[in-house]
Amino acid sequence: MTEPIVSVRNLVKHFPVRSRGVLRRRTGDVHAVCDVSFDIFAHETLGLVGESGCGKTTTGRVLLNLEPATAGSVHYRGRDLVPLSRAQMRPLRKELQIVFQDPYASLDPRMTVTELIAEPLRIHGTFHDRTQIHDLLRTVGLDAEHGNRYAHEFSGGQRQRIGVARALALRPKVLVLDEPLSALDVSVQAGVVNLLEDLQDELGLSYLFISHDLSVVRHIADRVAVMYLGRIVETAPADQLFREAAHPYTQALISAIPVPDPRKERTRRRIILSGDVPSPITPPTGCRFRTRCPKYATQLTDPERRRCAEETPTLTDRGQGHQTACHYAEALTLI
Amino acid sequence: MTLLSVENLTVGFPTEDGQLRAVRGVSYEVNRGESVGIVGESGSGKSVTSLAIMGLLPRNAQVTGSVKLLGEELVGRTDKDLSQIRGRRIAMIFQDPLTSLNPVYTVGDQIAEAVRAHHGVSKHDALRRATDLLDIVGIPNPKLRARNYPHEMSGGMRQRIVIAIAMANNPDLIIADEPTTALDVTVQAQVLEALEAARAETGAALVLITHDLGVIAGHTDRVCVMYAGKLVETGTVDEIFYGPRMPYTLGLLGSLPRIDESGRQRLTPITGAPPSLLNLPPGCPFSPRCPMTRDRCDDVEPVLTATTGPDHRAACHFHTELAEAKAEDVF
Numbered sequence: 265m266t267e268p269i270v271s272v273r274n275l276v277k278h279f280p281v282r283s284r285g286v287l288r289r290r291t292g293d294v295h296a297v298c299d300v301s302f303d304i305f306a307h308e309t310l311g312l313v314g315e316s317g318c319g320k321t322t323t324g325r326v327l328l329n330l331e332p333a334t335a336g337s338v339h340y341r342g343r344d345l346v347p348l349s350r351a352q353m354r355p356l357r358k359e360l361q362i363v364f365q366d367p368y369a370s371l372d373p374r375m376t377v378t379e380l381i382a383e384p385l386r387i388h389g390t391f392h393d394r395t396q397i398h399d400l401l402r403t404v405g406l407d408a409e410h411g412n413r414y415a416h417e418f419s420g421g422q423r424q425r426i427g428v429a430r431a432l433a434l435r436p437k438v439l440v441l442d443e444p445l446s447a448l449d450v451s452v453q454a455g456v457v458n459l460l461e462d463l464q465d466e467l468g469l470s471y472l473f474i475s476h477d478l479s480v481v482r483h484i485a486d487r488v489a490v491m492y493l494g495r496i497v498e499t500a501p502a503d504q505l506f507r508e509a510a511h512p513y514t515q516a517l518i519s520a521i522p523v524p525d526p527r528k529e530r531t532r533r534r535i536i537l538s539g540d541v542p543s544p545i546t547p548p549t550g551c552r553f554r555t556r557c558p559k560y561a562t563q564l565t566d567p568e569r570r571r572c573a574e575e576t577p578t579l580t581d582r583g584q585g586h587q588t589a590c591h592y593a594e595a596l597t598l599i
Numbered sequence: 600m601t602l603l604s605v606e607n608l609t610v611g612f613p614t615e616d617g618q619l620r621a622v623r624g625v626s627y628e629v630n631r632g633e634s635v636g637i638v639g640e641s642g643s644g645k646s647v648t649s650l651a652i653m654g655l656l657p658r659n660a661q662v663t664g665s666v667k668l669l670g671e672e673l674v675g676r677t678d679k680d681l682s683q684i685r686g687r688r689i690a691m692i693f694q695d696p697l698t699s700l701n702p703v704y705t706v707g708d709q710i711a712e713a714v715r716a717h718h719g720v721s722k723h724d725a726l727r728r729a730t731d732l733l734d735i736v737g738i739p740n741p742k743l744r745a746r747n748y749p750h751e752m753s754g755g756m757r758q759r760i761v762i763a764i765a766m767a768n769n770p771d772l773i774i775a776d777e778p779t780t781a782l783d784v785t786v787q788a789q790v791l792e793a794l795e796a797a798r799a800e801t802g803a804a805l806v807l808i809t810h811d812l813g814v815i816a817g818h819t820d821r822v823c824v825m826y827a828g829k830l831v832e833t834g835t836v837d838e839i840f841y842g843p844r845m846p847y848t849l850g851l852l853g854s855l856p857r858i859d860e861s862g863r864q865r866l867t868p869i870t871g872a873p874p875s876l877l878n879l880p881p882g883c884p885f886s887p888r889c890p891m892t893r894d895r896c897d898d899v900e901p902v903l904t905a906t907t908g909p910d911h912r913a914a915c916h917f918h919t920e921l922a923e924a925k926a927e928d929v930f
């Protein structure tokens with residue numbers, strides 16, 4: 265087996281919750297990321313999916329050391345990034361880049377496209393001349409003459425391409441893509457998806473693709489990790505996950521995605537979850553999903569339920585890289 | 600039986616750069632109890648159309664054409680007249696439930712208010728009706744929850760409150776404008792189920808406006824595809840999804856990644872961006888992005904014409920060439 269390029273182990277991130285008033289005492293913690301471990305291999309896309317507030321964006325930011333980790337390690341090519349200072353991180357930033365969700369907020373409106381893309385090159389002292397920028401623009405499917413314009417002159421899809429060009433400028437090995445498509449219309453989304461796939465093939469990039477959209481993730485990811493309330497509840501090769509999801513949360517998630525196919529939609533089985541995601545300040549004991557779990561509510565006996573409440577399920581291997589954190593996991597075919 | 604009939608509806612907004620033609624002649628009908636989906640990308644005019652039907656556009660909007668509810672004309676009516684119809688016969692659900700609800704009243708009071716606005720019932724009876732409605736839309740502990748304020752509820756629950764308000768007076772028609780766009784998928788499933796429950800209870804027809812073709816596939820009988828302020832294709836949900844006859848519809852379907860298909864088939868994006876509605880060139884508005892475009896497309900704007908069946912209509916000069924076409928061959 266080849267070595268992973270990024271290896272995350274037992275990553276924890278807590279944000280303090282402070283009281284109001286002068287003292288601002290620490291009254292609790294938001295358990296944003298809790299004991300998360302995963303690997304990203306070279307030339308591979310790992311999809312990190314989950315609903316809002318599940319900690320997927322925080323995981324991406326902690327991975328890049330944009331937020332300090334509370335505990336755990338992030339090894340990039342064998343080196344732990346967590347203890348590194350900003351200055352120590354700087355040379356590594358060339359190899360680890362991020363594309364942000366909102367292409368309207370992540371581009372400085374007062375810089376031309378050329379300046380935007382040249383900025384990381386200037387910081388790292390590798391800016392030589394404009395042909396570099398023109399090449400990058402062409403790589404992401406824009407024209408060289410677009411370089412003299414400002415971000416507001418572009419559509420959402422074009423802006424996201426500028427964001428990708430900027431992230432690619434330093435020839436990174438790993439790209440964290442944080443919901444790069446969610447601000448775009450569907451017809452434009454497809455172009456950016458194709459671009460990301462082509463770039464990966466050409467440049468041998470590794471992606472951490474963070475998204476709430478399972479359809480896109482199935483399309484782009486080789487492996488998928490599903491997060492719920494700060495924990496990874498299931499991880500598997502993409503096709504396997506969608507074919508035989510074994511965690512009740514993944515099953516509910518997959519069954520809830522509408523398919524653009526009327527005949528299939530009419531006959532599909534839906535698992536409707538009750539209630540809402542609990543607060544990450546006081547997550548449920550044991551399995552964090554049990555408060556909404558349809559299996560816990562309808563199929564388990566009382567002693568079995570006690571186990572869900574007392575014992576935190578850990579990721580258990582089901583073979584072929586398919587791991588599930590559920591005491592009573594059972595594969596289901598939903599599509 | 601025709602419930603709502605929209606005929607040649609146009610909406611313009613005066614701007615400094617000339618008139619913005621947001622809706623350019625839209626006609627469609629909704630039958631009793633039927634569910635019609637309106638799909639299109641941002642800026643295609645789908646929301647403005649429904650706001651025009653409800654008479655909720657700002658004063659500077661220039662509306663022409665006709666909107667008839669059971670034969671009764673709505674365009675040109677005064678606000679006071681329309682408020683007899685809004686909420687009672689046509690109800691509307693907006694995208695953001697937090698701005699639809701009043702933060703200083705309990706949700707029970709707000710539902711009761713909707714009941715009392717159109718029926719002379721006592722406050723006590725209205726509150727009891729509110730509790731029943733909360734139960735129908737799937738709010739647990741409805742009696743207790745009726746005393747909550749909107750900020751004490753999650754986004755999905757708030758949207759279910761809005762649905763409860765919409766169904767409070769047994770309307771003939773519910774217009775839902777992107778009702779689940781701001782919500783997570785599992786919550787979206789809950790809200791769509793509440794919407795179906797509301798329809799089953801009231802027998803109301805539904806106009807569902809969304810950009811999500813998956814939601815359209817599962818919850819509508821007929822579909823209207825909008826582009827640049829016009830309908831470019833209409834038909835039953837099966838006709839639209841299995842045999843689109845307008846390149847734009849075909850392109851939209853081809854650009855969707857699908858959860859029920861494995862592997863890395865290439866998606867077929869539509870190049871370019873929708874045109875500005877300020878000064879549209881003559882001809883087909885989709886022509887600059889259309890791979891099939893020819894001279895005629897830039898000269899004459901196509902009108903909706905019957906294709907495979909009388910109700911399956913497409914606005915394309917060359918719709919016959921799209922029979923059996925696949926998105927990856929065309930785009």
